Amino acid sequence: GAVVSQHPSRVICKSGTSVKIECRSLDFQATTMFWYRQFPKKSLMLMATSNEGSKATYEQGVEKDKFLINHASLTLSTLTVTSAHPEDSSFYICSAPQQLGSYEQYFGPGTRLTVT
Amino acid sequence: GIQVEQSPPDLILQEGANSTLRCNFSDSVNNLQWFHQNPWGQLINLFYIPSGTKQNGRLSATTVATERYSLLYISSSQTTDSGVYFCAGGSQGNLIFGKGTKLSVKP
Numbered sequence: 001g002a003v004v005s006q007h008p009s010r011v012i013c014k015s016g017t018s019v020k021i022e023c024r025s026l027d028f029q030a031t032t033m034f035w036y037r038q039f040p041k042k043s044l045m046l047m048a049t050s051n052e053g054s055k056a057t058y059e060q061g062v063e064k065d066k067f068l069i070n071h072a073s074l075t076l077s078t079l080t081v082t083s084a085h086p087e088d089s090s091f092y093i094c095s096a097p098q099q100l101g102s103y104e105q106y107f108g109p110g111t112r113l114t115v116t
Numbered sequence: 117g118i119q120v121e122q123s124p125p126d127l128i129l130q131e132g133a134n135s136t137l138r139c140n141f142s143d144s145v146n147n148l149q150w151f152h153q154n155p156w157g158q159l160i161n162l163f164y165i166p167s168g169t170k171q172n173g174r175l176s177a178t179t180v181a182t183e184r185y186s187l188l189y190i191s192s193s194q195t196t197d198s199g200v201y202f203c204a205g206g207s208q209g210n211l212i213f214g215k216g217t218k219l220s221v222k223p
Contacts, residue, residue, distance in 0.1 A: 034210055038157075043202065044213040091157055095211070103147035103166075103209050107159040 002098035003027055006108035013084055014116055021079045021111045023050075023094030029074035030096035034105065035067075038091040050077040050094075084115040118143050122203055122214035129221050134191045137217045139203035141184040148179055148205040150188050153216070155199065162188070162201075193221045 003026040013019050023033055033050040048069055049057040056069035066088075068080040077096075081088050091112050095105040119142035129135055139150075150162040163170050163177040165186065170177055174193075179186040186203055198221045204211035 032209055036213075043215045044204075044211075046210050046212065049210055093157070093159070097209055103206075104161070104164040105149065105209065105211055106161060107151075110157040112157070 002096070002106040004094065004096055004106050004108040006092075006094060006111050008111060009109060010112040010114075012114045012116060015085055016083055018080055018082045019084055019113060021081070021092055021094075021113075023077045023079070023096070023108055025075045025096045028096075028098050029100075030077075031074060031100065033071060033077040033094055033096045035069065035077075035079050036093045036095070038093060038110075040091075044093065047079075052077075081113065084113070086115045089113055089115045118145065118206065118212045120203065120205060120212050120214040122201075122217050124217060125215065126218045127220070129193050129219065131193060131195060131221055131223050133193050133221075134189070135193060135219070137188040137190070137201055137203075137219075139186045139188075139205075139214055141186075141205055144181065144184060144207075145205035146207060147209065147211065148186055148203065149211065150177055150186070151202045151204065152197075153200045153202060159202070166205075190219075193219075195221045195223050197221050 007022045031052045035047045036044040050071040052071045071077040093110040095107045121140045148166045151159040167181040174191045176189045200216045204213040
């Protein structure tokens with residue numbers, strides 16, 4: 001299957017600082033990537049759709065100024081959590097379809113963010 | 117938006133037993149996947165199955181799109197099958213996830 005990587009795998013930061021998470025498609029190009037978050041023992045919640053070369057589309061209730069998404073190339077999308085607070089602590093996971101026009105998603109290994 | 121219901125929420129099996137996991141959708145989807153989330157959080161793709169039936173070893177899945185449900189069958193379960201199984205679907209590339217079925221297979 002397709003390989004999607006994320007960096008870092010885990011990060012601890014202090015309240016008020018910003019954290020950037022990278023999502024890369026390693027062996028394919030992705031014009032669209034998706035960002036999810038997962039709370040402990042909970043399901044995944046779609047946050048936003050990252051579109052290469054254009055603005056991201058955010059789901060209802062997700063603050064776009066809080067979670068900045070940049071999809072600068074066909075293999076890289078970044079999620080920046082700005083002015084992080086403890087309630088932003090979560091598991092963030094990205095996904096991408098391996099083929100243009102395909103709906104089948106492949107997921108990265110996730111990034112565990114802890115805000116102290 | 118689309119609502120996804122998974123059942124059962126928890127399932128305990130003896131090794132060797134068979135099981136069926138179900139996923140119901142509130143609306144039609146043209147994109148449906150089953151995943152197994154391992155203890156480290158990685159989502160493992162099991163099936164991409166917007167309709168029809170597929171099999172992969174001891175696992176198989178069936179989606180009846182007209183009735184908006186999908187089933188995941190696990191036969192001859194093994195302890196390594198333990199974990200959380202998610203179904204997810206959507207109308208485009210994005211996926212709405214169910215709450216998952218936590219499966220525990222006892223030796």
